[in-house]
Amino acid sequence: MTMNSAVAEPRGTTREPVLSLKGVSKGFGAVRALTDINLDIYPGEVVAIVGDNGAGKSTLVKILAGVHPQDSGTISFDGVEVSIQTPTASRALGIATVFQDLALCDNLDVVSNLFLGREITRGPSLDEEEMEQRAWSLLRQLSAKIPSVRIAVASLSGGQRQTVAIARSLIGEPSVVILDEPTAALGVAQTAEVLNLVERLRERGLGVLLISHNMADVQAVADRVVVLRLGRNNGDFHVADVSYEEIISAITGATDNVVTRRASAHASAAPASPPESASAPSAAAHAAVAPSEGRLTEPLPDNSTGIDEEID
Template identity: 85%
Template sequence: MESAVAPAASSVREPVLSLKGVSKGFGAVRALTDIDLDIHAGEVVAIVGDNGAGKSTLVKILAGVHPQDSGTITFDGQVVSIPTPTASRALGIATVFQDLALCDNLDVVSNLFLGREITHGTLDEEEMEQRAWSLLRQLSAKIPSVRIAVASLSGGQRQTVAIARSLIGEPSVVILDEPTAALGVAQTAEVLNLIERLRERGLGVLIISHNMADVQAVADRVVVLRLGRNNGDFHVADVSYEEIISAITGATDNVVTRRASAHAVAAAADAHGTAPDVAAPAPGRADVTEPVPDNATGADNPDDGSKEIR
């Protein structure tokens, strides 16, 4: 009995990053309302939702661009505040925005260590190059040379450089905003493989994406935002594509689903013998309770109803 209980107890993990009741407004506009989100080490969580669902606002709160109005953010079990991007990076959260923020005229090494150059009186180019190759090999990155200008790289390779740069500070959580947007099939596969490498390194990964195929290919959980609120938290292995889309669009609560629910309730009541005594007329039949009109105006026939109807 003890051995059976132990694995269940050990399977409960504390999230490395947790949001509880986080809300954010811009004037009269409520961008986020009571958002809950947990990210565990070694887990890929996808945030999905329609335009205006609050995805970008959530990312900016975690990146230190916007402070939340209410709610708590917990990192490694401690309640924290993220007032600036510097505080976010120092905490252990690395964010790669969709524009990547790379310097096209600089080579890969210079981009990786931009603002974090290794110096020993002067720039230590050799050590930075060695560390760049080591990091890229750990990520199985396909970069022809670390001395090539970033402007010469493909979209997938540029995304790789941006993600590799985010790992220089040894973060615990990496946030990727639309990492496969505008990429071809081969480049998308390269980025998805890179996300797998991040998970294998034990990092918590949060990706924002509109591509359901990419989400189902790489994510462990899918968190749906709709109109600034939580509208679903699914394990990818247990949910279908249609269920995710329904949560995104709100199709789980509409006239059709409410009618189907009402029919199900009526059928259950009928099965238990509690159906109403007066049933609705069968389709295609109706009981005539009023005189049949005699003309196109709908006036009733003034005689005794013996007039022949043609």
């Protein structure tokens, strides 16, 4: 079985991707971090990027965030080829990135963190009232559970801090939001809170790129799963059409295993002609499955024991 058997095709044929990567490669000296990566992100879609450690996920995020320029390949935004040389260029383009460390100032309150570097002023002074109103409006749109926008970020839970980081990314009205391991080290309730935020981002029509190791989270909110393995594309699946085992197989490269061999054996054993009459026993009736091998063995002899009769 190959990973091409469940490769995802765009279901909205009239839609154009808001962000598209074609043949993107990146190396660090002799190390090839990414090789010929292709990726499309559509408006109102959550695309999960999964892969083992060293698969190239972080490098891909940093290229889109403007931290590292790609060595080759093209990046298109709204159908126009672009160059993302700096984080400022990435934000100006409409790409917001929420890194795993969140980059929040613990000693500042929620409002100050949301508008840090983009403060609203009235003359020589900060317009605190306007920023507070906008902060509440944005948090309500995300159905966020924040007790007060004037509470210090240090007093918030992990899920609430992630909420503030995601809300801050929306200040500039982006078209694409990249979330790097948003549920890492969170509890069950906090994880559910963050996944609800991802749903709200999709409802707002944004393209969401979700980096995650948690397959349960991926299958809960993602529309498509893109697998990276050793810096290369190794699968692009619609979540509704792929199993957990197929995703893990693509991540690990274990496409030839007990599960896939058993599936192939059953497929090859399916009758290609009309079924035989009831009086004629079929070979499949005598076939035995060897659990340790995961495939069909030869039919047993007619003595039905599999043991040669002793010859006197």
